[in-house]
Amino acid sequence: xxxxxxxxxxxxxxxxxxxxxxxxxxxxxxxxxxxxxxxxxxxxxxxxxxxxxxxxxxxxxxxxxxxxxxxxxxxxxxxxxxxxxxxxxxxxxxxxxxxxxxxxxxxx
Amino acid sequence: xxxxxxxxxxxxxxxxxxxxxxxxxxxxxxxxxxxxxxxxxxxxxxxxxxxxxxxxxxxxxxxxxxxxxxxxxxxxxxxxxxxxxxxxxxxxxxxxxxxxxxxxxxxxxxxxxxxxxx
Numbered sequence: 001x002x003x004x005x006x007x008x009x010x011x012x013x014x015x016x017x018x019x020x021x022x023x024x025x026x027x028x029x030x031x032x033x034x035x036x037x038x039x040x041x042x043x044x045x046x047x048x049x050x051x052x053x054x055x056x057x058x059x060x061x062x063x064x065x066x067x068x069x070x071x072x073x074x075x076x077x078x079x080x081x082x083x084x085x086x087x088x089x090x091x092x093x094x095x096x097x098x099x100x101x102x103x104x105x106x107x108x
Numbered sequence: 109x110x111x112x113x114x115x116x117x118x119x120x121x122x123x124x125x126x127x128x129x130x131x132x133x134x135x136x137x138x139x140x141x142x143x144x145x146x147x148x149x150x151x152x153x154x155x156x157x158x159x160x161x162x163x164x165x166x167x168x169x170x171x172x173x174x175x176x177x178x179x180x181x182x183x184x185x186x187x188x189x190x191x192x193x194x195x196x197x198x199x200x201x202x203x204x205x206x207x208x209x210x211x212x213x214x215x216x217x218x219x220x221x222x223x224x225x226x
Contacts, residue, residue, distance in 0.1 A: 030206055030207050030213075031206060031213050033213060033214075033215075035215075037149075041219075042198060042217040042218060042219050042220055043151065043198070043200075043215075043217045044217070045214040045215060045216070048212045048213050048214065050213070085149060087151060091206035091207065091213060093207075094163065094164055095153075095164065095166075096141075096153045096156065096164060096206065097153070098150075098151040098152065098153070100148075100149075100150055101149050101150070101151070
């Protein structure tokens with residue numbers, strides 16, 4: 001079956017760096033995506049990794065290790081507006097599975 | 109311009125009724141999706157269509173029937189609504205299906221339809 005594990009909640013202060021991990025088990029693997037969702041809003045795309053390594057997009061970076069079935073999202077220079085839920089998602093053979101989400105709380 | 113739109117935004121209905129949610133995307137994408145997000149925020153894919161062909165069909169009661177009249181539209185019809193169907197339903201679209209080894213696989217989500225079954 002398919003399963004993704006990510007922490008349910010992470011707290012940090014403004015200006016800090018936080019890492020949200022995601023481990024997965026899927027039937028087949030094509031890529032790992034990350035999405036952000038604010039309360040009451042729709043998920044928005046942050047990043048995608050199909051190959052091993054680090055992808056950087058502004059303050060956000062995402063890493064993938066296919067041999068370890070592991071990835072993470074790194075958020076730098078945290079701002080209050082980064083308080084949201086973050087989902088990892090894996091595209092497998094005829095499947096697309098989202099993790100249960102990590103709620104990030106950024107405090108002043 | 110709205111990229112992915114859904115109607116209605118809110119839907120309150122009684123058990124046993126039949127309802128539809130419409131979705132349209134103006135991004136020129138070839139793949140569309142329906143997701144259900146429950147009260148615990150668990151986001152689960154229900155269906156995915158590529159060029160009007162069903163490519164992902166998760167374990168969903170057959171009371172739920174997707175219809176894709178063309179690449180830009182994917183509607184969701186729900187028969188005999190039950191209390192457990194209450195959730196937020198998101199439509200999404202993407203260029204490609206995610207198995208194309210593209211440089212990116214980005215889904216654009218609609219604003220969601222909050223369905224409440226009483």
